[in-house]
Amino acid sequence: MIAIKSVAHSYNDATRISFNDWEINNGDQWLLLGESGSGKTTLLHILTGILKPAEGEVMINGTAVYSLSAKKLDQFRGRNIGIIFQRPHLIKSLTITENLVMAQSFAGLPEDLNRVNEVLESLGIAAKKNVYPNELSQGQLQRVSIARAVINKPALLIADEPTSSLDDKNAAAVLELLLQQSGLNQATMIVATHDKRVKDAFTNTYELR
Amino acid sequence: MSPLKISWKSIWSKPLSSALNIMLIAFGTGILTILLLASTQISEKLDNNSKDIDLVVGAKGSPLQLILSSIYYIDFPTGNIPLKDAQELARNPFVKRAVPLAQGDNYKGIRIVGTDTNFVSVYKLKTSTGKFWAQDFEVTIGASVAGNEHLKVGDTFFGAHGLTGSTDVHKTHAYKVVGILSPQGNVTDNLILTNIASVWKMHDDHEQEEAEEHDKNHDHHDSAIEKGGHKGAGHGSARPDEIGLNEGREITALLIQYRSPMSVVMFPRMVNQMTTLQAASPAMESTRLFSLIGVGIDTLQWFAVLIMLIAAISVFVNLYNSLKERSYDLAIMRTLGASRGQLFQIVIFEGILLTLAGTLFGIGLGHLALQFIGAYQESSQARLTGFILLNDEIYLFVAGLAIGIFAAIIPALQAYSANISKILSKN
Numbered sequence: 001m002i003a004i005k006s007v008a009h010s011y012n013d014a015t016r017i018s019f020n021d022w023e024i025n026n027g028d029q030w031l032l033l034g035e036s037g038s039g040k041t042t043l044l045h046i047l048t049g050i051l052k053p054a055e056g057e058v059m060i061n062g063t064a065v066y067s068l069s070a071k072k073l074d075q076f077r078g079r080n081i082g083i084i085f086q087r088p089h090l091i092k093s094l095t096i097t098e099n100l101v102m103a104q105s106f107a108g109l110p111e112d113l114n115r116v117n118e119v120l121e122s123l124g125i126a127a128k129k130n131v132y133p134n135e136l137s138q139g140q141l142q143r144v145s146i147a148r149a150v151i152n153k154p155a156l157l158i159a160d161e162p163t164s165s166l167d168d169k170n171a172a173a174v175l176e177l178l179l180q181q182s183g184l185n186q187a188t189m190i191v192a193t194h195d196k197r198v199k200d201a202f203t204n205t206y207e208l209r
Numbered sequence: 210m211s212p213l214k215i216s217w218k219s220i221w222s223k224p225l226s227s228a229l230n231i232m233l234i235a236f237g238t239g240i241l242t243i244l245l246l247a248s249t250q251i252s253e254k255l256d257n258n259s260k261d262i263d264l265v266v267g268a269k270g271s272p273l274q275l276i277l278s279s280i281y282y283i284d285f286p287t288g289n290i291p292l293k294d295a296q297e298l299a300r301n302p303f304v305k306r307a308v309p310l311a312q313g314d315n316y317k318g319i320r321i322v323g324t325d326t327n328f329v330s331v332y333k334l335k336t337s338t339g340k341f342w343a344q345d346f347e348v349t350i351g352a353s354v355a356g357n358e359h360l361k362v363g364d365t366f367f368g369a370h371g372l373t374g375s376t377d378v379h380k381t382h383a384y385k386v387v388g389i390l391s392p393q394g395n396v397t398d399n400l401i402l403t404n405i406a407s408v409w410k411m412h413d414d415h416e417q418e419e420a421e422e423h424d425k426n427h428d429h430h431d432s433a434i435e436k437g438g439h440k441g442a443g444h445g446s447a448r449p450d451e452i453g454l455n456e457g458r459e460i461t462a463l464l465i466q467y468r469s470p471m472s473v474v475m476f477p478r479m480v481n482q483m484t485t486l487q488a489a490s491p492a493m494e495s496t497r498l499f500s501l502i503g504v505g506i507d508t509l510q511w512f513a514v515l516i517m518l519i520a521a522i523s524v525f526v527n528l529y530n531s532l533k534e535r536s537y538d539l540a541i542m543r544t545l546g547a548s549r550g551q552l553f554q555i556v557i558f559e560g561i562l563l564t565l566a567g568t569l570f571g572i573g574l575g576h577l578a579l580q581f582i583g584a585y586q587e588s589s590q591a592r593l594t595g596f597i598l599l600n601d602e603i604y605l606f607v608a609g610l611a612i613g614i615f616a617a618i619i620p621a622l623q624a625y626s627a628n629i630s631k632i633l634s635k636n
Contacts, residue, residue: 041634050544051630071548078546085633089541093222094215102210106546111210148545 001025002047002156002188007056009042019043019056022206024188026061026155029179031199032192034208040192043208044160047190049077061155078107082149082187084178086161088141090133096120096144097129100151107152119147122184123177139170146177150185157187163195171197212551216558219535226527227563233520234567234612235574238605240513242575243582245601248506250593252499255281257395259491261331263473266290266298266480267462272489273498279310279462280491282320282396285372286312289459290486298463298480303472306331308464311408314368317375319354321368321384321401323408323460331466332397338362339388345407349388353398360386368411379411409458517612524563524616528556532620540629553625560617561610568609572602 001023008018017039024030034040045051046058049065058065060080068076090099100116120126123143128136136144142162149157159178163171175198182189190206191198220227259280267275268288277284292309299307308331311323328334329341339362342349350360360366364386370377384403392398467473480488532539539552580595 045630045634048544050633071550074543074546074548077544081544083544085541089537091215091538091541093218094210098210098218102215102542103545105210106542106551108546 001059001061003059004043004047005057005059007043007046007053007058009039009046009051009053009055016054017042019046019208020206024190024204026188027186028204029182029189029202030191030204030206031202032190032206032208033194033199034192035194038208040208041160044158044190044192047156048081048083048158049073075108078103079109079152080155082152082154082157084142084145084149084157084159084162087165088138088145090141090144090148092133095130095132096125096136099133099144100148103148103151109152115151119151122181123147139166139173142166142170142174143177146174146181150181150187153185154187157182157185157189159189159191159193161193161195162191163198164193168197171195175201212554213558215555216562219531219555219559220562223531230520230524230527230563231567231570233516233523234564234609235570237513237516237520238568238571238609239574239578240509240516241605242572242602243579244506244509244513245599245605246575246579246595246597247582247593248502249599249601250597251502254395255495255499259495261333261466262464262491263467264465264477264480265462265489265491266295266465266486267489269485269487272487273494275462275487275489276491276494276498278312279464280396282312282322282400286461287487289461290463292458292460294483294486295460295463298465298486301476301479303468303476303479304465305468306466309405309460310462310464311405312372312461313408314370314379314411315372315375316366316368316384316401317358318373319358319399319401320372321348321403321408323403323405325404328402328464331464332393332395334393334397335391336388337391339386341388342403342407343387345404345410346382346384347387347407348384348401348403349390350386350402351390351398351400352392354401355386355389360389362386362388382407382411405460517608520564520567521612521616524560524613525619527563528560528617528620532556532623536624536627536632539624539627540632543629544633549625552627553621556621556624557614557617560621561613564609564613564616568606571609572605 003021003023004019005021006018007021008016010016019039032040032043042051046053049058052066057067060076063076065073065076090096091102094102097113097116097120100119101111101113104111104115117126117129120129123146125140125143125147128140128144133141133144146162149159157178162178163174166174178189178191179201181187191202193199259276262280265275265279267279267286268290270287274284275287278286295307295309298304299309306327308324308327310328312320314321322328326341334341336349337352339349354360365383366386367378367380367383369375370379384401384407390397465476467476477488477490480486539547539555542552542555543549576595578595579593583593583595586592
């Protein structure tokens with residue numbers, strides 16, 4: 001179970017955003033809605049353990065994330081949280097396979113090429129496994145970034161505007177893949193978006209005001 | 210996938226700027242390597258050739274020239290000294306051993322030196338084949354001479370007048386090779402040794418036969434032996450006790466070993482006060498020579514250090530700029546579980562790999578370049594080689610490493626302390 005309790009954050013002491021408590025059961029798929037500037041990215045960063053909130057706590061499967069030491073937190077994030085960004089960002093100097101292997105080793109897990117192949121195949125890009133990111137299209141890159149997010153079978157999958165830079169066809173495909181992958185890897189999923197094309201696929205909604 | 214491998218791949222992903230950095234460092238290190246190798250070899254050669262000789266006595270003139278001609282065989286002799294005076298000095302109680310030298314001829318640029326058995330003991334010579342010279346016109350040749358000129362025991366050759374050039378050949382007598390020295394690692398590898406009488410006789414006959422011709426084209430230096438007179442033919446060897454018979458003869462120089470350390474103070478002064486002779490200390494003149502070369506070496510050294518500094522700045526700018534582009538990459542790595550320490554490693558390894566590659570290239574390049582320079586050197590006595598490794602090269606290696614760390618430390622610290630939430634929310 002993932003929960004945030006009385007979390008609030010402030011920028012430059014001037015603007016303060018407090019977030020409603022939120023409890024997410026394992027395997028749930030949630031939509032995080034909010035206008036830009038409403039603190040969507042802030043909440044996502046707090047959830048992923050890269051931004052310590054001024055107040056409150058974040059629990060992921062029984063672990064109070066921000067009570068971990070810096071190094072432990074980095075490893076916890078690598079193992080338990082997969083993140084998909086609006087624009088796919090892969091390390092240009094590494095091949096697709098190497099990008100995924102890197103994610104395994106940063107999380108402190110053994111390098112497992114079978115798992116890499118398995119994930120790439122389930123996303124239909126196994127043929128591209130030895131090419132460099134600059135040889136792939138935007139849609140293919142987004143698939144790879146989904147692959148990278150799920151490679152370590154995370155408990156929580158977070159997608160920040162995963163479809164907003166894609167055309168209808170690709171957006172639908174990516175959404176499809178996200179739902180499929182979160183199910184396949186039994187990951188809880190949070191998709192932050194203001195993209196109307198996405199809304200219908202979700203029943204659970206957390207709205208920022 | 211270790212941080213080291215990520216750094217490695219990152220370097221390969223921008224080959225041009227990486228190559229530029231490596232080249233700059235290689236160039237600086239290369240120059241330093243050449244300087245290190247050359248100056249070590251030069252000072253080693255200077256020491257090696259003069260280590261058992263305390264003093265050189267020759268005609269008045271430049272003391273450095275006297276040392277260069279009589280110890281290193283690279284300059285012309287300052288002139289001649291009367292044999293009688295030399296013998297008097299040799300009998301002095303301060304002197305343990307005195308080696309007479311008579312120069313004046315060459316064979317294909319290799320000096321033919323007339324001397325006696327004292328030369329053998331001073332340089333601790335051994336033959337690898339054959340024996341030492343005994344009769345007139347018998348020669349024992351240095352190891353390099355045998356190798357380069359393909360001479361072997363039993364071969365004969367004609368000497369030419371002067372210390373270089375082979376236009377004026379002494380055709381009356383041929384030298385006969387009776388022995389080859391084992392390699393000594395000093396000047397004797399490049400000398401042809403015979404007795405003094407052979408050198409005198411060569412010129413006695415030579416002068417009689419070619420006197421007129423000589424007057425025309427004798428534009429060389431003063432060759433000692435020319436003025437040696439025409440008396441006293443037919444001496445088998447030139448042992449000091451026998452030299453006494455050669456009234457009016459001259460030799461080129463006298464190498465002296467002292468009997469006791471006290472001689473250092475007394476003997477040179479005594480020699481210099483005698484009207485016709487001068488004493489020069491190989492140790493002192495070598496030091497002086499080296500300090501003259503040293504100015505040039507220092508200048509080049511600073512030049513190389515400057516290049517290294519520019520290289521360090523270039524690596525720094527390269528890493529710093531690429532860090533701006535890569536800050537998002539590094540933030541992504543953090544979201545994948547990389548720790549601050551790992552990001553620090555990735556950046557610092559990149560700097561170290563670049564400078565280390567540059568240093569290794571530079572050291573290799575320096576060795577090759579010096580070997581190349583050595584191959585084109587005229588004087589075989591002072592030939593330099595690139596194919597030796599020095600312990601001091603480890604310092605170049607350490608310096609390369611230090612430059613890598615120095616150039617990468619600021620970008621690495623930036624990567625370490627980057628606020629990833631801020632970087633990620635900007636894009």
